[in-house]
Amino acid sequence: METKTGNIIIEKIKESKITKVDFSNLPFGKVYSDHMLVCDYKDGAWQAPRIMPYGPVSLDPSAKIFHYGQSVFEGMKAYKDAEGRAWLFRPEENQKRLNISSKRISIPELPKEIFMEGLTTLLKLEKDWIPTTPGSSLYVRPFIFASGSGLHASPADQYKFFIVCAPSGPYFAGKIKVLIEEKYSRAANGGVGYAKAGGNYAGQFYPTQLAQDKGYQQVIWTDDNTHEYIEEAGAMNIFVRINDTLMTSPVSDRILDGVTRKSVIDIAKAEGIPVEIRKIRVEELISASKNGSLKEMFGAGTAAVISPVSGFGHRESDYSLPELENSYAALLKKRITDIQYNKAEDPFGWRFQVG
Amino acid sequence: METKTGNIIIEKIKESKITKVDFSNLPFGKVYSDHMLVCDYKDGAWQAPRIMPYGPVSLDPSAKIFHYGQSVFEGMKAYKDAEGRAWLFRPEENQKRLNISSKRISIPELPKEIFMEGLTTLLKLEKDWIPTTPGSSLYVRPFIFASGSGLHASPADQYKFFIVCAPSGPYFAGKIKVLIEEKYSRAANGGVGYAKAGGNYAGQFYPTQLAQDKGYQQVIWTDDNTHEYIEEAGAMNIFVRINDTLMTSPVSDRILDGVTRKSVIDIAKAEGIPVEIRKIRVEELISASKNGSLKEMFGAGTAAVISPVSGFGHRESDYSLPELENSYAALLKKRITDIQYNKAEDPFGWRFQVG
Helix, strand or coil, rough: CEEEECCCCCCCCCCCHHHHCCCCCCCCCCCCCEEEEEEEECCCEECCCCCCCCEEEEECCCHHHHHHCCCCCCEEEEEEECCEEEEEECCCHHHHHHHHHHCCCCCCCCCCCHHHHHHHHHHHHHHHHHHCCCCCEEEEEEEEEEECCCCCCCCCEEEEEEEEEEEECCCCCCEEEEEEEECCCCCCCCCCCCCCCHHHHHHHHHHHHHHHHCCCECCCCCCCCCCEEEEEECCCCEEEEEEEEEEEECCCCCCCCCCHHHHHHHHHHHHHCCEEEEEHHHHHHHHHHHCCEEEEEEEECCCCCEEEEEEECCCCCEEEECCCCCCCCHHHHHHHHHHHHCCCCCCCCCCCCCC | CCECCCCCEEEEECCCHHCCCCCCCCCCCCCCEEEEEEEECCCCEEEECEEECCCHHHHEECCCCHHHCCCCCCCCCECCCCCCEEEEECHHHHHHHHHHHHHHHHCCCCCCHHHHHHHHHHHHHHHCCCCCCCCCCCEEEEEEEEEECCCCCCCCCCEEEEEEEECHHHHHCEEEEEEEEECCCCCCCCCCCCCCHHHHHHHHHHHHHHHHCCCEEEEEEEEECCEEEEEEECCCEEEEEEEEEEEEECCCCCCCCCCCCHHHHHHHHCCCCCECCCCEHHHHHHHHHCCEEEEEEEEECCCCEEEEEEEEECCCCCECCCCCCCCCHHHHHHHHHHHHHHCCCCCCCCCCECC
C-alpha cells in the first residue's frame, strides 16, 4: 500500500526483517534496513523520489555504471540518544559534497530538497534500525550512478539516486598499523581525488591488499609526483601530532574535504590544541619518530570516526607510536561522538534531529 | 530451450530482433544483438559461462560496482569479409589486457579459456549481426564488475563477466579538433591509467565537456605533474607526425597499452616509416606547427581505429594541421582495416577467424 509524506511516495514493506537481526553483534555495512529511497534522473530532470522495500535493482548490461565508473556517494551515520531521539551529523555538508563530486563526474546535480527530504523521511521510517550498543550506529549511504545505457564513452542520459541504511558496528577493531606507500598513488593533480567517486576506491584495493599481505591494515597515500608528502590514510583523512601540535594536510584536488576532518579541526581548536593545516613530509614523520616528538597519528572519516595508528612502515623499517594516557585521538573521538550521540552540548550546531 | 556448445550452455532467444534494425544507419554502441555471454565469480572461482538472450541484470543496491567503481572492460570489433566469414583482430591481446586491468583493480583474473571460448561461441551465434556497410563492424564489449554487496570499502566477493555485442557505425564522423589540457588530468603516477578501468573514463567526461563547450571534440591529456608532455587523446592513444617521422608516447603506468597503437607502430615500421616512441613535449608540437614541420596528428584506438586531428588548441591559441594528399593516417588506416576486413594479406598473423 502506498502513502505519501511531503513529496515522497512511500511503499512500506509487508513484514519487517528487524527481528532477524542480532543488534548486539553487527558487522559494518552488511545488514540492510527494511526500506530504501530511490530517485530517477531522466528526460533531463530528477523525478519524484520514492521510498520502497530494500530490494534489487534491474539494469541493462550496457548501463554506463558497468563500463565507465560514473558514480558518486556519501557516507553518513544516524545515532540514537538515551531518550530515543534520532540524530544526524552535519547532513548538509554531505549534501553539498555529493553535488561537488557529481559535477566532477558529469552527473547532474541533485536538488537539495530531494536529498534532505528523502534522507529525513527515510530515517524517520527506519528509526527502529538505529542501533544503541556502544560504537554502533545506522550507517547511511546516499549514492548516485549512471543507469542510462550505451557503449560510447560519454556521460549517461539516466541516473539513479539511492539512500540505503545499514545498522553497523565499528569499522575497525582497535588500532591500525599503516604503510607509507611510495609506488602506488590514489590521485592525480587535476584528477578526481577530492570527489567521493567510485573509481577512487577501486584503485586503492590492490595496493591496500599488498600492504595487508605485509601485516599492515591500511596505506598512507603520498603525492603521486614525489611521494614525499602524506595525503590520506586509506579512505580517511590523516592527522599527525608532533609534540603538542596537531597537523593535517590541506585539502586539494587530490584530497577529500572530509566532514570528520573539518569537525576534528574545529573541536581541537576549541579545546585549545595548536592546529597546523600544512603539507606534512614523510621525512618529518620519521625524524619526529626517531627523536620522540611524534606522539600520535590517526585517521578521520565518517565510517571509522577516529582511527588511531599504532605504528607505520616506510620502506623496510617500522616505526612505533607510543601509548599515551591522554591522547588527542581519544579526547577528540569522545568530543565528536558525544555530540553525535547527543551526550553533550553542541556548540557548533552540528547535530540535526530527524525523529 | 538450452543446448551446450563445448563448455558453454546456450539459451537461444525465441525471436530475433535483427529484422527491426536499420543496418544502413547504425549509431555506435546503442543497438545490441540478440545474445550475451554471462559468467559469475563466486565461492572463490569463476563458474560455468552461459549464453542467454540479451536482457537486464538484477543487482543488490549495495553491490560494490555502484559504490567503489570496481570494473574493467575491453573493446573489440568483429568484421565480416566479402565471402561472409567473420573475423576478430588480435583477441588474445584483449584477453591478456583484461587480466592486467583486473589485477590492478583487485578483480580475480578470468581464465583465458572462458574468455576465448565464450567470445568465439558468442560470435558464431551472433554472426548475422556483423554489419557489412563500409566503416561498420560488430563492436564487442567484454566487461567485469563487482556484483558482491557490502558498504565496506574493500574488494567484492562476487563478480560478473559479460560479453555484449553492438552492431555499430563509425565512432567519430570526420576529423576531430582537440584541446591540450593543462588543468585536469587523466591519470596519476602509480595510479590506474594503464588499466581499462571504469573510473578512468568517468573522470574524463567533465574536462571533455568543457573542451566541447569551447568547440573541441576531444582533450589531449598531458602528464599531471608538469602538463608539458602529451599522453593520450581522449580515450585513444596519440600519434604525431613531424616531417616524415611518426611519434607516439611510450606506454607507462599512466598510458594504456592500446592494441591499435601497437598495430599502427608495427605497420608503420613495415611500411618503412621512421617511428619514434618517446615522450613528446607540447612545446615541440607548437614550434613544429609554427615552422610547418608538424604534418599530422591522429588518435588510435579500437572504437575509432584511426581518428585524424584537424587542429589543436593550447591555452588561447589554435593550431591548424595541413590537409595532406598522402597522409600517414589514411595509409595506416587502410592497411589496418584491410587486414581487419580480410581485404589484404595478414603478414603479422593478427586476424582471427571466428566463423
